[in-house]
Amino acid sequence: MAAAFDTIVVGLGAMGSATAHQLARRGRRVLGLDRWTPPHAFGSSHGQTRIIREAYFEDPRYVPLVQRAYEAWRELERDASCPLLLETGGLMIGPPDGVLVAGARRSADQHHLRHEMLTAAEIRARFPALAPDDDMVAVWEPRAGVLFPEACVAAQLAMARRHGATLQCDEPVLRWQPSGDGVRVVTARGAYEAASLVLTAGSWTRSLLPDLVLPLTVARQTLYWFTPQRNAGAFAPERCPIHLWEHARGRYIYGFPDLGEGVKAARHHEGTIADPDTIDREVRAEEVDAMRAMVARYLPDAAGALRWAAVCMYTNTPDEHFLVAPHPTHAQVLIASPCSGHGFKFAPVVGEALADLATQGRSSIDLSLFGWRFT
Ligand SMILES: Cc1cc2nc3c(=O)[nH]c(=O)nc-3n(C[C@H](O)[C@H](O)[C@H](O)COP(=O)(O)OP(=O)(O)OC[C@H]3O[C@@H](n4cnc5c(N)ncnc54)[C@H](O)[C@@H]3O)c2cc1C
Known part of the structure; x- marks a missing residue:
C-alpha cells in the first residue's frame, strides 16, 4: 500500500537535508530517502571543511545568495546548538x-x-x-571562512526530524514515475506516493533521470x-x-x-x-x-x-553554474544539482528555494542563473 506525502526528497546530502528541513518547518509531510546514512563519505559533502566566501569571483549574482546563506547557517547553528561556521x-x-x-x-x-x-x-x-x-x-x-559539512548535514537532518519529517536511510530509490498530478517513487524497500518530488541525488542525478540528456x-x-x-x-x-x-x-x-x-x-x-x-x-x-x-x-x-x-x-555543469529547476515535462518534479565544486555554502538557500517551488511554484530567491540552458 503506497504511503502519501506532500513531498518526497531523494538524496539527503547537503541539498536534500536542507530541503527536507525547509519543507518540514513549513508543516509539509516530507519523506526523505537516501541510499546511505548521511552524513557519509561517498558523495560530495564530506572531508571536514568547505569554504564560504562572499566576494564571489564566479559571478556577482551569487552575492545576495551567499549573504542569505550566512544568515541561514547562523540560524541553523542557534537552532541545532552546534558550531557550523568559523569565519x-x-x-x-x-x-x-x-x-x-x-x-x-x-x-x-x-x-x-x-x-x-x-x-x-x-x-x-x-x-x-x-x-x-x-x-x-x-x-x-x-x-x-569554513563550514563543517558533516555537522551541517547532520544539523539539517536533525532539524528536519524535529519538525516532523520522515527520513529513511539505507533505502536506495530505484525509479520514479508521474502518478496523476503527483509522483510514485519505488525504492529497494517499497513504493511511496507524493504530490511532488525533489531530486537532490548529487553525483547520481543522471541515473534518476534516464530520459533526459543532462550535461552533468x-x-x-x-x-x-x-x-x-x-x-x-x-x-x-x-x-x-x-x-x-x-x-x-x-x-x-x-x-x-x-x-x-x-x-x-x-x-x-x-x-x-x-x-x-x-x-x-x-x-x-x-x-x-x-x-x-x-x-x-x-x-x-x-x-x-x-x-x-x-x-x-x-x-x-558545462558553465559551472548550478542546475535548480523543475523537470522540463513534469512540473511536480524539481531537480537540483548545485555543485560544480562550489555549491555547499548555498545549501540552506537552495533548500529554501526548492521548498518555495514545491509549495508555491515560485520563489523570491533569484534562481535565474540556474535554469535550463542546455540544448
Ligand atoms: C572536494 C570537494 C570540495 C568542495 N569544496 C567546496 C567548498 O569549499 N565550498 C562550497 O561551497 N562547495 C564546495 N564543494 C561543493 C559541495 O560540496 C557540493 O556542492 C555539495 O556537497 C553537493 O551536495 P548535494 O546534496 O548535491 O550532493 P551530496 O551531498 O553528495 O548528496 C547526494 C545524496 O544523494 C544520495 N543518493 C544518490 N542516489 C540516490 C538514490 N538512487 N536513492 C537515494 N539516495 C540517493 C547520496 O547517497 C547522497 O547522500 C566541494 C565539493 C567537493 C567534492
Whole structure:
C-alpha cells in the first residue's frame, strides 16, 4: 500500500537535508530517502571543511545568495546548538587581471563588500604561512571562512526530524514515475506516493533521470591533509585564512588553516571523469607528490608528511553554474544539482528555494542563473 506525502526528497546530502528541513518547518509531510546514512563519505559533502566566501569571483549574482546563506547557517547553528561556521577571513590570490582576483574584486565593488587589495609583500607580511609569487596580488575579505559539512548535514537532518519529517536511510530509490498530478517513487524497500518530488541525488542525478540528456559530468577530486614541517603556529585559524590561488590562468588550488587535522589543500577542478558507482577511492602516491609540490611552492612550511587523503566528487555543469529547476515535462518534479565544486555554502538557500517551488511554484530567491540552458 503506497504511503502519501506532500513531498518526497531523494538524496539527503547537503541539498536534500536542507530541503527536507525547509519543507518540514513549513508543516509539509516530507519523506526523505537516501541510499546511505548521511552524513557519509561517498558523495560530495564530506572531508571536514568547505569554504564560504562572499566576494564571489564566479559571478556577482551569487552575492545576495551567499549573504542569505550566512544568515541561514547562523540560524541553523542557534537552532541545532552546534558550531557550523568559523569565519577566518579569506584571500583570493593570483594575477591582478586573472579570473579569481578580477572576479572577486568585481563582486566586492558591485556589492560594496568590505575588502582590501594586498600586494605579494603584504600577503607574506600579514600571513606568514603563505608564499605568493611576486606578481600575485590578493583580495582579502574578512567574512570568508569554513563550514563543517558533516555537522551541517547532520544539523539539517536533525532539524528536519524535529519538525516532523520522515527520513529513511539505507533505502536506495530505484525509479520514479508521474502518478496523476503527483509522483510514485519505488525504492529497494517499497513504493511511496507524493504530490511532488525533489531530486537532490548529487553525483547520481543522471541515473534518476534516464530520459533526459543532462550535461552533468562527475569528476574525481582528491583532498590532502599535510603536517606542517615547521612554523605550525602560522597555520592556526587566527593567523591563516582560507585561501584560493589562481596559480596559472584558470587553474586553482585552495586551502584551509590547520583545524587540528593538518593543513588541508586541494585542486579546484582538473579531476578525472568518473562514474559515481565505480569511482577509484584510493589516492595514489604520485597524486600526493604532485599536490605536495604545489603546497611546497605556495605554503612551503606545510609541505610535511601526508596525514590523510580522501576522494570526493564534483558534479559539473558545462558553465559551472548550478542546475535548480523543475523537470522540463513534469512540473511536480524539481531537480537540483548545485555543485560544480562550489555549491555547499548555498545549501540552506537552495533548500529554501526548492521548498518555495514545491509549495508555491515560485520563489523570491533569484534562481535565474540556474535554469535550463542546455540544448
Ligand atoms: C572536494 C570537494 C570540495 C568542495 N569544496 C567546496 C567548498 O569549499 N565550498 C562550497 O561551497 N562547495 C564546495 N564543494 C561543493 C559541495 O560540496 C557540493 O556542492 C555539495 O556537497 C553537493 O551536495 P548535494 O546534496 O548535491 O550532493 P551530496 O551531498 O553528495 O548528496 C547526494 C545524496 O544523494 C544520495 N543518493 C544518490 N542516489 C540516490 C538514490 N538512487 N536513492 C537515494 N539516495 C540517493 C547520496 O547517497 C547522497 O547522500 C566541494 C565539493 C567537493 C567534492
